[in-house]
Amino acid sequence: xxxxxxxxxxxxxxxxxxxxxxxxxxxxxxxxxxxxxxxxxxxxxxxxxxxxxxxxxxxxxxxxxxxxxxxxxxxxxxxxxxxxxxxxxxxxxxxxxxxxxxxxxxxxxxxxxxxxxxxxxxxxxxxxxxxxxx
Amino acid sequence: xxxxxxxxxxxxxxxxxxxxxxxxxxxxxxxxxxxxxxxxxxxxxxxxxxxxxxxxxxxxxxxxxxxxxxxxxxxxxxxxxxxxxxxxx
Amino acid sequence: xxxxxxxxxxxxxxxxxxxxxxxxxxxxxxxxxxxxxxxxxxxxxxxxxxxxxxxxxxxxxxxxxxxxxxxxxxxxxxxxxxxxxxxxxxxxxxxxxxxxxxxxxxxxxxxxxxxxxxxxxxxxxxxxxxxxxxxxxxxxxxxxxxxxxxxxxxxxxxxxxxx
Numbered sequence: 001x002x003x004x005x006x007x008x009x010x011x012x013x014x015x016x017x018x019x020x021x022x023x024x025x026x027x028x029x030x031x032x033x034x035x036x037x038x039x040x041x042x043x044x045x046x047x048x049x050x051x052x053x054x055x056x057x058x059x060x061x062x063x064x065x066x067x068x069x070x071x072x073x074x075x076x077x078x079x080x081x082x083x084x085x086x087x088x089x090x091x092x093x094x095x096x097x098x099x100x101x102x103x104x105x106x107x108x109x110x111x112x113x114x115x116x117x118x119x120x121x122x123x124x125x126x127x128x129x130x131x132x133x134x
Numbered sequence: 135x136x137x138x139x140x141x142x143x144x145x146x147x148x149x150x151x152x153x154x155x156x157x158x159x160x161x162x163x164x165x166x167x168x169x170x171x172x173x174x175x176x177x178x179x180x181x182x183x184x185x186x187x188x189x190x191x192x193x194x195x196x197x198x199x200x201x202x203x204x205x206x207x208x209x210x211x212x213x214x215x216x217x218x219x220x221x222x223x
Numbered sequence: 224x225x226x227x228x229x230x231x232x233x234x235x236x237x238x239x240x241x242x243x244x245x246x247x248x249x250x251x252x253x254x255x256x257x258x259x260x261x262x263x264x265x266x267x268x269x270x271x272x273x274x275x276x277x278x279x280x281x282x283x284x285x286x287x288x289x290x291x292x293x294x295x296x297x298x299x300x301x302x303x304x305x306x307x308x309x310x311x312x313x314x315x316x317x318x319x320x321x322x323x324x325x326x327x328x329x330x331x332x333x334x335x336x337x338x339x340x341x342x343x344x345x346x347x348x349x350x351x352x353x354x355x356x357x358x359x360x361x362x363x364x365x366x367x368x369x370x371x372x373x374x375x376x377x378x379x380x381x382x383x384x385x386x
Contacts, residue, residue: 014139021146024180028150030306031157037165039316041345042302042361044173050299055180059187067190072244077202084206086339088172091213093347096165098217107320109350119351
């Protein structure tokens with residue numbers, strides 16, 4: 001690749017890394033600033049996934065354009081973080097509701113039973129697909 | 135040019151780690167501390183990737199990948215312990 | 224015969240692609256080893272898969288993922304602005320319940336994940352019978368409008384993919 005091309009690619013990688021760093025910092029700032037756990041949950045789950053996503057994309061662009069090696073595995077980490085971030089957030093919210101949520105009024109479910117954190121499932125055949133395990 | 139971007143990113147993620155540490159010490163609830171630890175792991179992954187970029191090598195990829203796996207599993211284990219009082223039932 | 228050898232064809236293809244990405248090269252060796260893993264892992268784990276999701280339009284899933292990725296970027300900018308430029312007192316957080324029409328567990332998992340990753344909402348819990356989703360929103364003057372948008376934007380599309 002020509003010199004000018006490498007410079008443009010390097011600028012792109014730098015831009016992606018800087019954007020990622022800004023989002024990562026904002027996510028952690030939100031973790032400190034917001035007053036309540038469920039509100040704090042919003043900041044890291046969103047901002048840090050895009051923060052690390054930006055850094056990973058920047059690393060990928062750098063590997064392709066500047067170092068000249070083909071690189072796909074950065075996408076794998078980004079994919080893994082995108083799949084697991086909602087699950088961690090959901091479990092942390094459930095743990096908080098379990099420990100501290102007793103004095104917090106939750107909206108009604110609109111069903112006969114309560115939220116899964118408090119109530120056992122009403123009937124196994126009612127929920128889910130109901131087909132027997134193979 | 136990439137050196138300046140990397141320097142800025144090191145500073146930003148380092149500051150983010152300090153903020154996470156403050157939340158980890160402050161609490162107040164156990165869920166807050168788990169959230170702080172989870173975020174610390176994610177910021178740590180970003181720092182490992184940045185080292186890989188600055189040294190123009192792919193050997194740090196495995197470290198970042200393993201860190202993300204271990205971080206997720208430990209978050210799930212900690213929350214499960216709070217929810218059920220047991221990790222593996 | 225093919226059903227017994229490939230109990231989960233989509234999982235086999237995914238495993239092969241993930242393996243090729245993990246070793247980070249496109250070569251015959253990686254392809255063969257990936258294909259071997261794609262055959263062996265579903266065979267060994269087949270007893271632990273309770274059922275198979277019913278997909279009618281598999282490619283619709285790609286469109287859904289693209290929509291969510293676009294919304295993730297928009298959500299990040301929106302939440303970053305809320306964190307930096309708004310005082311804590313001016314935020315109006317709220318819990319609300321989303322009644323679900325989706326029945327397949329995989330579809331509900333996807334919907335909950337999409338809600339968590341997109342503008343100012345986090346899914347917190349499911350009702351005990353799995354028909355209603357508890358969602359927390361960071362800043363909403365009108366939670367009902369957010370609920371209607373979730374139902375229109377995400378659940379309707381998922382209903383077409385997972386009938």
